[in-house]
Amino acid sequence: MPADFPIARRMHDIQPFRAMRILVRASELQAQGEDVIHMEVGEPDFPTPPPICEAGARFIATGNVRYSGAAGIPRLREAIARFYHDRFGVDVAPERIIVTNGASGALMLALGVTTNPGDEWLIPDPSYPSNRHFVRAFEGTARSMPVDAATAFQPTLAQVEAAWTPNTRGLMVATPSNPTGTLLSADEVSKLNAAVRQRGGIMLVDEIYQGLTYGVADHTALARHDDVFVVNSFSKFFGMTGWRLGWLVAPSCHVGEVEKLAQHFFISPSTPAQHAALAAFEPATLALLEERRSIFRDRRDLLLPALQELGMRIETEPQGAFYIYADVSALADNAEELAARLLEEAFVATTPGADFGHHRANEHLRIAYTTSHQRLEEAVERMRRILHR
């Protein structure tokens, strides 16, 4: 590599997913014939619901797979608006819904239209790692707010007020949260948004795991606020990871800017994925997704006490997504080393906390229940043998 071959400074601050290293090593072990149980994976183990696949295949059979408008096909934007109405009783104008290349595309657009160089975004630590890298990509600064089990791994009003500076542009929260599976209540969202708006800032609410909650009702920030950015996805609840489709709901005043940026960044979202997603809101699909939700709930109910019995601490019950963020400090000095040991000796893959931030990251593992009941039981048994021999 020529010494003068330029690499942008931002790349020094942008870290690879550690989960990728786990995945590569897990694949090596599998190639050697080992039976690896995957609890590191952030995608449902269920296939895409058949009605969605069928709608996608029907569209592709026409051959007429052209660009759509940058904000997506009107029918899908309207279908999403109807979904908000039917599920939450909320009216969202279809014009405010921009269909994107996964939630990744939605995050990129929301941050691209709002973030100047030097602007700070308040981001809980731990949280989804790409969030801070999107901020960095646009030359903003991700300011971490350490959160832990005492506040359900969610930022408090006092914390946001204390962390706010004249350079702060906004606050990002996620409910349910990746990696912790914890929620903010509608009231908490409203209090945070009031504080943010009072300071002239913006709140971005990640609702990517919406629909995957257990024992508590779903909600959306849009029910009370039309001045927030909401990011959502067809990947998790709807089981469409590989299709790469999500959406952004923007405040009306930002829609034109978002659409302009989407034209240049993406031209349009995938049209096969958009036509497939039209079937995501059909009653048959929603019924299947509800069955899956109850399976996820059963898995959580199995795994949570089992991990606690192994000596992991989970002080706040995860009520959403498909993750348990377990405090493993009683079992090991270093979560990353523990993850390596669990993989090498028990063939159980998990994600070390360091993927999600710095705050007590070395004391935590993210354990996904994106595998069957039987495999989860097997994983617990294997971990028990390693941890308590």
Added chain:
Amino acid sequence: MPADFPIARRMHDIQPFRAMRILVRASELQAQGEDVIHMEVGEPDFPTPPPICEAGARFIATGNVRYSGAAGIPRLREAIARFYHDRFGVDVAPERIIVTNGASGALMLALGVTTNPGDEWLIPDPSYPSNRHFVRAFEGTARSMPVDAATAFQPTLAQVEAAWTPNTRGLMVATPSNPTGTLLSADEVSKLNAAVRQRGGIMLVDEIYQGLTYGVADHTALARHDDVFVVNSFSKFFGMTGWRLGWLVAPSCHVGEVEKLAQHFFISPSTPAQHAALAAFEPATLALLEERRSIFRDRRDLLLPALQELGMRIETEPQGAFYIYADVSALADNAEELAARLLEEAFVATTPGADFGHHRANEHLRIAYTTSHQRLEEAVERMRRILHR
């Protein structure tokens, strides 16, 4: 809109596609029952080749539509490498090929890993408008190099040498070029790259319209250079616009950085599109695409003299893509007004030069031959009636 609701400064510099306004107005006219001939559209009128659609549908039928690795599925990266070998006799390591969300994703990654705030990229004017906006998005500066028919709308070595400053990070070129349909020879690419590398810069070669050349042989910058970024796409030659799939070939030293950024920006490219694209290189598909290329050539051969007869000046023969960039200064004072007149009175949609830059933009229209022979003849006849009544 609350006065304090923040919009990033970059958005003031990022312009919407003017072609979109044309498209909206054309749709209105169609809704009123008018028969609009579309010569403003940058996508082939042919459907996606059936073998590609069939491969995509077969994959979707498995239901197993999951994330791939951020750089794409190994089989597709290898298929692209084989394509370079079979078509151009060039060996490109599959590891250097990163499959992306359209060429848009490839441009974003190449610029994201190389561009610091304040860095300048030399970009021909006219050129694909999003290029300069990608540079702006990462807080770089797009420095326009005015080009015209005298140099086939391509920058010269002298021009690049004169425009280079200590802040220049690199040079972007496109061959074939959008909007002009003109090419750089392999020798010209090499000379430009030598000058750029000598100055410690990077060359990014847009080969998105590769395969669509008429009467001249195709080439790729990769045949002679492994220190350039090459952007390519399944949209144009392969007829896969709506699938959103392209690729980036990066210098080896940048591959790790590109992959890291792709993880965060996109997670992965669309897996249905990737599995569909595996069929793009099959002999039956390539044979069909060659037939389409000869149809595009016939259309160009029809349209070029016809436009010249109408009084448009086209001094350098477009040899690629599916565009003619016509100097209309003998027919109107202002190309944008002419485009509006052609649309309103002749129901012929074209794209004004202002979409592609500033340099003599008001003297040019981009006219796409992405419609049938018969419709092109009809369009010429309608324009004749308006221009010479």
